[in-house]
Amino acid sequence: MDKGIIIAIDGWSSCGKSTLAKALAKKLAYGYIDTGAMYRACTLYFQSKNIDISNDAEVASALNNIQIGFKSIEGKNTTFLNGKNVEDAIRTMEVSSMVSPVAELSIVRRDLVRQQQEMGKDKSVVLDGRDIGTVVFPEAELKIFLTAEASIRAQRRFEELKAKGIEITLEEVIQNLNERDHIDSTRADSPLKQAKDAHLLDNSQLDLEASIDYVIQLIEAL
Numbered sequence: 001m002d003k004g005i006i007i008a009i010d011g012w013s014s015c016g017k018s019t020l021a022k023a024l025a026k027k028l029a030y031g032y033i034d035t036g037a038m039y040r041a042c043t044l045y046f047q048s049k050n051i052d053i054s055n056d057a058e059v060a061s062a063l064n065n066i067q068i069g070f071k072s073i074e075g076k077n078t079t080f081l082n083g084k085n086v087e088d089a090i091r092t093m094e095v096s097s098m099v100s101p102v103a104e105l106s107i108v109r110r111d112l113v114r115q116q117q118e119m120g121k122d123k124s125v126v127l128d129g130r131d132i133g134t135v136v137f138p139e140a141e142l143k144i145f146l147t148a149e150a151s152i153r154a155q156r157r158f159e160e161l162k163a164k165g166i167e168i169t170l171e172e173v174i175q176n177l178n179e180r181d182h183i184d185s186t187r188a189d190s191p192l193k194q195a196k197d198a199h200l201l202d203n204s205q206l207d208l209e210a211s212i213d214y215v216i217q218l219i220e221a222l
Helices: 017-028 035-048 056-063 092-105 107-119 132-138 150-163 168-185 208-220
Strands: 006-011 031-034 068-073 076-081 123-130 142-147 199-202
Touching: 006 017, 006 132, 017 031, 017 123, 017 142, 017 208, 031 035, 031 076, 031 107, 035 056, 035 068, 035 076, 035 092, 035 123, 056 107, 056 132, 068 092, 068 142, 092 107, 092 168, 107 132, 123 132, 132 142, 142 208, 150 168, 199 208
Parallel strands: 006 123, 006 142, 031 123, 142 199
Antiparallel strands: 068 076
């Protein structure tokens, strides 16, 4: 099954991109690059240093001080920012509320896309995000565009946050997802859109195993 390919998974917020990508990487013994976590880590750093994201010089200077990496801890892909485990910190609503405006910045996108392309250059990787199949790896051998009904995405995100002990209402989650979807799909630089050669996968009524089986069939058909 291992054909040494790049698998690009794009799609809307909270439709299970990372969950699917991690599961595929594990099944295929591929590397996994969580591009969304990279933008979240940048956002966390900017917030911690009170960086004015409207100031390009300030943002550029901050980017020079950001090192992002991933390690597997007890089988879980974990994000590190400048050597510190920030996996939980980058998943908070505070970061979620600002990650799309940060990801909208061309200077940030250029820097992280460069890092992502370097990480994936040897193939045998799964990446998920908003522009993997259109910008980061337009030559990827397999592209998936993941989607789900908005109400289902919101409920999944709400339950995920509740499980982490984060106090939030479903209405706040819906508002956050709507804002992120709008910014991600309308930004001037690398907007979220389905690549022409991407396979559309609506997982509204599919469990993880069914989604994995669908992608494996696509890989075997290559």
